[in-house]
Amino acid sequence: MNSPHFSTKERILGAAEELFARNGFAGASLRELTSTAKVNLAAVNYHFGSKDNLVNEVFRRRLDELSAQRLEALQQVLSRPSHTLEDILAAFIHPALLLSLDKSGGSTFVRVLARAYAEHNERLRKFLSENYGHVLKEFANAFGAQLPHLDKEELYWRIDIIAGALTYAMADFGVIKRRASMSEKIHRERAAEHLIRFAAAGLRAE
């Protein structure tokens, strides 16, 4: 990673993703970051304006594609004459699974995403809501069509819980180390299956 044929901006984004995942946003310093990326200390402020905005761009790089894949999968599901709650859930969850299995930083990014949840950072929340809130809205509409009896506020809240559980499951948290013989891919796929079943039951509850 971060080979010389990557541009300065790309090297910074790569190093940022790695260090944000490892040390958090506050815990990752621009000095360590620029040293890892093999760029000058001032390069972050030159290319991204500020550290805060660099955080935004780290998210934008991955979430643009993730959102597009989710929406495309959703369109495909909705175009089918009879689709289930599980189909919609798969359209939401599988793109995240694919991202977490990506070899060039995707799995690192999922951990950054989990950090963002834990941060409760208002500025970051606003950025994510403004730029990717419409994806949640589209899925909420799809779920709502399947669950016409469900209160809209409650529906949004449940979708939010699903997004959180998904993030957590993909981010490899926890105390126990996975043994080397079990492939990461298989484990994550299993987690995705469990999540779909859980979320479907949760949405249908009451």
Added chain:
Amino acid sequence: MNSPHFSTKERILGAAEELFARNGFAGASLRELTSTAKVNLAAVNYHFGSKDNLVNEVFRRRLDELSAQRLEALQQVLSRPSHTLEDILAAFIHPALLLSLDKSGGSTFVRVLARAYAEHNERLRKFLSENYGHVLKEFANAFGAQLPHLDKEELYWRIDIIAGALTYAMADFGVIKRRASMSEKIHRERAAEHLIRFAAAGLRAE
């Protein structure tokens, strides 16, 4: 909170819990912390030795009681002649639910716990594993007795996922704000019910 009749150590622990939840461990400075607790800047190092150790003590204060409650509930469940997977899960989850509903900082602490998961901090992991790993082990044994066919490594891993999902659900994460009319208590209790069903299905899978 932090009234004058609380000792210096207690005021520091209270402020630490609050600021760690809001700003993270790296993001919370001792200057803001001691100012909030209305104690001298040097008090943290005097009473706790270092900021790192203060983090440990914040966890110890809550986890000692949580672990005791979990183990006691587990003993009660196991003493009953016929108990289910759901019973064991409830023994694990309900004490955490009670903690999250606690009025004097418990709900704040659950957010700190979620931070700890996101941190992936090796020092903190070691502390938690050394001091509270035996609780997970007891529950693993109980689950294992109910699921004799299940691989031990896989069992531990699944328990870990359950612990993570529980933490996430209790910590009030997510983008959507809960409307004021829905009580926090009821929502959390519902989340606990969903979790128990999910975890039981997950443990029984395969």
Added chain:
DNA sequence: ATACAATTCAAACGCCCGTTTGGTTCCTTC
């Protein structure tokens, strides 16, 4: 080759960090 913009760079800015120090105050215990 020249002019001009984009990029890189070393150095410095002011600020806040965790920790330590040495003196003062408070509170026991005799």
Added chain:
DNA sequence: GAAGGAACCAAACGGGCGTTTGAATTGTAT
């Protein structure tokens, strides 16, 4: 009420932080 240890305090330590500056370098049109 004197002695002595525990607790508190203001001040300072060295160091790392994000950001800015202005000059040097590189790239790109003419």
